[in-house]
Amino acid sequence: MKIFLSTIEPVRIADALKFLSEEEKVIVINSLPLDSASVVLGETDEQSQEDIVEELESEKLGQLLDEMDSDDAVDILDDLEPDDQEEILAEIDKSSKGRADVLRDLLQYPEDTAGGIMAPELLTVYQCQTIGDALSLFKEANENDKIEDIHNIFVVDKHHILCGLLPLKSLIIYSNRKLVKDVMNSDYQYVPVEEDQEVVAHIVRKYDLYSIPVVDGDKKLVGRITADDILDVIDEEAIEDMSHIAGVTQEEFTEESVLRSVRNRVPWLLIGLFGGIVSATIINFFEDSLKLILALAFFVPVVTAMGGNAGVQSSAIIVKRLATGDIHPQYLLSRLSREIQIAFLNGLICSTFLTLIVTLWRGDFLFGFLIGLALFLVILIATVVGTSVPLILKSLDIDPAIAMGPFVTTSNDVVGLMLYLGIASLFIKFFY
Amino acid sequence: MKIFLSTIEPVRIADALKFLSEEEKVIVINSLPLDSASVVLGETDEQSQEDIVEELESEKLGQLLDEMDSDDAVDILDDLEPDDQEEILAEIDKSSKGRADVLRDLLQYPEDTAGGIMAPELLTVYQCQTIGDALSLFKEANENDKIEDIHNIFVVDKHHILCGLLPLKSLIIYSNRKLVKDVMNSDYQYVPVEEDQEVVAHIVRKYDLYSIPVVDGDKKLVGRITADDILDVIDEEAIEDMSHIAGVTQEEFTEESVLRSVRNRVPWLLIGLFGGIVSATIINFFEDSLKLILALAFFVPVVTAMGGNAGVQSSAIIVKRLATGDIHPQYLLSRLSREIQIAFLNGLICSTFLTLIVTLWRGDFLFGFLIGLALFLVILIATVVGTSVPLILKSLDIDPAIAMGPFVTTSNDVVGLMLYLGIASLFIKFFY
Numbered sequence: 001m002k003i004f005l006s007t008i009e010p011v012r013i014a015d016a017l018k019f020l021s022e023e024e025k026v027i028v029i030n031s032l033p034l035d036s037a038s039v040v041l042g043e044t045d046e047q048s049q050e051d052i053v054e055e056l057e058s059e060k061l062g063q064l065l066d067e068m069d070s071d072d073a074v075d076i077l078d079d080l081e082p083d084d085q086e087e088i089l090a091e092i093d094k095s096s097k098g099r100a101d102v103l104r105d106l107l108q109y110p111e112d113t114a115g116g117i118m119a120p121e122l123l124t125v126y127q128c129q130t131i132g133d134a135l136s137l138f139k140e141a142n143e144n145d146k147i148e149d150i151h152n153i154f155v156v157d158k159h160h161i162l163c164g165l166l167p168l169k170s171l172i173i174y175s176n177r178k179l180v181k182d183v184m185n186s187d188y189q190y191v192p193v194e195e196d197q198e199v200v201a202h203i204v205r206k207y208d209l210y211s212i213p214v215v216d217g218d219k220k221l222v223g224r225i226t227a228d229d230i231l232d233v234i235d236e237e238a239i240e241d242m243s244h245i246a247g248v249t250q251e252e253f254t255e256e257s258v259l260r261s262v263r264n265r266v267p268w269l270l271i272g273l274f275g276g277i278v279s280a281t282i283i284n285f286f287e288d289s290l291k292l293i294l295a296l297a298f299f300v301p302v303v304t305a306m307g308g309n310a311g312v313q314s315s316a317i318i319v320k321r322l323a324t325g326d327i328h329p330q331y332l333l334s335r336l337s338r339e340i341q342i343a344f345l346n347g348l349i350c351s352t353f354l355t356l357i358v359t360l361w362r363g364d365f366l367f368g369f370l371i372g373l374a375l376f377l378v379i380l381i382a383t384v385v386g387t388s389v390p391l392i393l394k395s396l397d398i399d400p401a402i403a404m405g406p407f408v409t410t411s412n413d414v415v416g417l418m419l420y421l422g423i424a425s426l427f428i429k430f431f432y
Numbered sequence: 433m434k435i436f437l438s439t440i441e442p443v444r445i446a447d448a449l450k451f452l453s454e455e456e457k458v459i460v461i462n463s464l465p466l467d468s469a470s471v472v473l474g475e476t477d478e479q480s481q482e483d484i485v486e487e488l489e490s491e492k493l494g495q496l497l498d499e500m501d502s503d504d505a506v507d508i509l510d511d512l513e514p515d516d517q518e519e520i521l522a523e524i525d526k527s528s529k530g531r532a533d534v535l536r537d538l539l540q541y542p543e544d545t546a547g548g549i550m551a552p553e554l555l556t557v558y559q560c561q562t563i564g565d566a567l568s569l570f571k572e573a574n575e576n577d578k579i580e581d582i583h584n585i586f587v588v589d590k591h592h593i594l595c596g597l598l599p600l601k602s603l604i605i606y607s608n609r610k611l612v613k614d615v616m617n618s619d620y621q622y623v624p625v626e627e628d629q630e631v632v633a634h635i636v637r638k639y640d641l642y643s644i645p646v647v648d649g650d651k652k653l654v655g656r657i658t659a660d661d662i663l664d665v666i667d668e669e670a671i672e673d674m675s676h677i678a679g680v681t682q683e684e685f686t687e688e689s690v691l692r693s694v695r696n697r698v699p700w701l702l703i704g705l706f707g708g709i710v711s712a713t714i715i716n717f718f719e720d721s722l723k724l725i726l727a728l729a730f731f732v733p734v735v736t737a738m739g740g741n742a743g744v745q746s747s748a749i750i751v752k753r754l755a756t757g758d759i760h761p762q763y764l765l766s767r768l769s770r771e772i773q774i775a776f777l778n779g780l781i782c783s784t785f786l787t788l789i790v791t792l793w794r795g796d797f798l799f800g801f802l803i804g805l806a807l808f809l810v811i812l813i814a815t816v817v818g819t820s821v822p823l824i825l826k827s828l829d830i831d832p833a834i835a836m837g838p839f840v841t842t843s844n845d846v847v848g849l850m851l852y853l854g855i856a857s858l859f860i861k862f863f864y
Contacts (some may be wrong), residue, residue: 302705409740
């Protein structure tokens with residue numbers, strides 16, 4: 001087993017792990033040398049990580065986390081109960097004292113902020129040092145094999161306040177005697193430690209960066225985020241958005257067990273079912289109108305489908321723009337008014353179309369007009385709901401992405417039906 | 433204007449451009465020095481790019497594209513008509529002969545493959561050269577300012593076949609006299625030129641790479657893809673997936689005009705409307721059953737909502753897994769069987785729940801059972817549709833992501849209604 005595993009790349013083992021049972025996963029981890037095992041644990045899917053962390057002895061787990069990049073180790077610690085966290089940290093304390101403190105510091109930051117994804121390990125030089133100093137610093141770090149993927153050495157002043165970047169290539173192109181402050185890059189991007197990870201991703205992408213420094217409130221350098229962490233963030237956020245629209249959980253995109261999938265998907269279906277039952281109650285309430293004109297029932301699917309579609313269209317745009325920081329509070333009203341203008345025109349086009357079809361089909365213009373008017377109002381209301389719900393959730397500090405999918409669809413079904421049948425009843429009262 | 437603009441970072445100008453009219457965009461581009469203008473054009477949103485490219489004189493555009501990274505220049509050329517492409521390429525030919533040929537070569541590759549996102553500009557050394565040779569090569573390239581973001585120098589043999597990577601740090605840590613082949617990294621990832629961009633993104637993310645070499649069929653080195661291109665790919669694909677689910681176009685996530693949004697969203701709404709009208713026709717067909725038991729109409733929203741939800745859940749998972757290359761043809765049947773198992777259990781849970789509620793509400797177990805059975809079958813069929821449609825589209829080489837959203841929802845509405853009302857009619861025939 002050990003010999004067999006040693007011939008396979010750790011990343012491939014990490015990939016294959018999801019096909020094994022919990023016990024088998026632990027056996028694989030225990031058969032690997034510590035350095036490979038830590039790569040496997042760091043790179044495997046979230047479900048496998050949970051399984052392994054749950055089953056592994058805390059001593060072994062401590063050793064593995066000690067081997068790992070600290071940002072990855074913190075990701076794993078973050079998912080544990082406080083008691084278990086302390087137990088593991090105590091294990092790490094035994095072998096490398098400072099390391100556990102570094103991890104404790106990192107655990108303070110919320111998982112989805114710059115602080116939560118940064119690594120505190122980085123290379124710094126003072127601005128009054130020389131390129132030669134930076135060079136020996138780099139060589140030393142490289143021999144100790146402590147810091148990977150160095151693209152920039154960070155330049156600080158004597159108070160550890162960030163004042164520039166020294167790209168790796170500076171060590172090659174400048175003479176050893178040059179002063180760091182004379183050749184450093186002083187026009188650079190940085191992010192505060194509390195910045196949302198999606199905004200960080202946006203900045204890194206916009207400026208095509210490979211690493212970005214993280215600073216505290218006094219602009220003191222506290223860590224760096226590398227592009228590979230950003231790739232993970234973007235992928236994670238994309239899956240999150242998609243899972244919200246589709247009503248599946250994020251784990252489903254990585255794991256395999258049927259029973260887990262059922263447990264994950266059924267709540268969303270039950271929300272849909274609940275919405276359907278509320279809809280049924282509403283239709284029941286208008287039974288008299290329906291008995292009079294059964295044809296009203298034919299157009300219920302039109303109303304629910306269109307309300308859902310128009311609402312999700314608006315939500316998707318707003319959620320995406322909120323996520324990338326494209327919407328500022330002062331533009332909220334202008335966004336809403338823009339969406340309403342779009343809804344007005346889309347509603348007009350669809351309603352005219354529906355009015356024509358229904359009039360031709362049933363040979364009754366009044367009925368056609370009634371259905372068309374209802375559709376117009378449903379699209380308008382659905383858009384207002386689809387636009388406002390994410391904005392409201394955001395202002396309550398709840399992830400606006402949960403507004404997409406079953407939530408907006410269901411509430412628009414309900415509102416749409418009440419509107420449609422309400423208008424219909426009024427018409428019947430006056431015209432029939 | 434020129435002085436004002438020169439004080440602002442090009443990336444910020446690129447960002448602000450979308451708020452301007454077409455003419456204003458062109459004025460801004462023309463007021464900027466060539467190097468800033470090319471950054472602005474490369475970094476701005478797709479809509480602004482189109483506007484500018486349309487309005488700008490071909491001579492100026494040629495100069496701008498000549499200044500740009502070749503992978504970005506090709507992105508812009510790709511969106512032009514063949515005639516316009518040739519006109520611009522002829523302009524580029526005038527000033528830098530070889531450059532236009534490089535761009536012509538790149539234009540052959542489909543936009544969403546490794547070839548479509550790679551840049552052919554890179555540093556290569558022969559394996560028999562020394563670190564000293566590599567060092568002077570790097571310094572020369574850096575002075576000419578031709579290649580940005582060098583993380584690796586690529587090592588080739590005399591036939592230009594890729595045989596290793598030389599990370600930038602090798603130039604710092606090894607002595608000048610070392611042979612490249614003795615210190616190069618010969619355990620590395622690479623991708624064939626025709627590989628799908630989403631698979632490339634998956635590999636880069638999995639192995640935490642900063643650049644990856646691209647090779648042709650003979651493993652000859654033809655280009656490199658850097659992590660910043662991969663960030664763009666992941667973002668683009670995420671927006672694409674999201675726009676398909678929500679039924680909006682990708683441009684909507686970046687551009688501003690109300691009329692354009694209407695034009696983009698209305699086709700999806702009309703698909704929904706068409707589905708609704710088909711649904712109305714189906715319900716019309718079962719008018720007799722509905723007259724007998726009006727309560728059947730109450731549960732139409734349940735059927736359509738649940739069919740849509742269950743279908744989109746399956747589609748989202750399948751589409752994501754297809755995109756990352758996680759599903760191989762031989763597993764198709766096992767995926768389908770897995771989704772059916774999930775649907776079976778989810779259907780059972782939801783149906784039991786609905787049967788209970790309807791039985792209690794209407795005091796009629798037979799009616800409750802009928803509704804529950806219909807729901808069970810609708811969830812099962814919707815899952816099969818939601819799973820198979822993306823798989824079928826993929827096998828026809830059509831982007832499976834278009835299956836999500838209105839398409840699957842609408843077809844499941846229609847199938848679900850026929851099933852529901854069909855079963856209901858049969859029951860009425862035998863039991864009422």
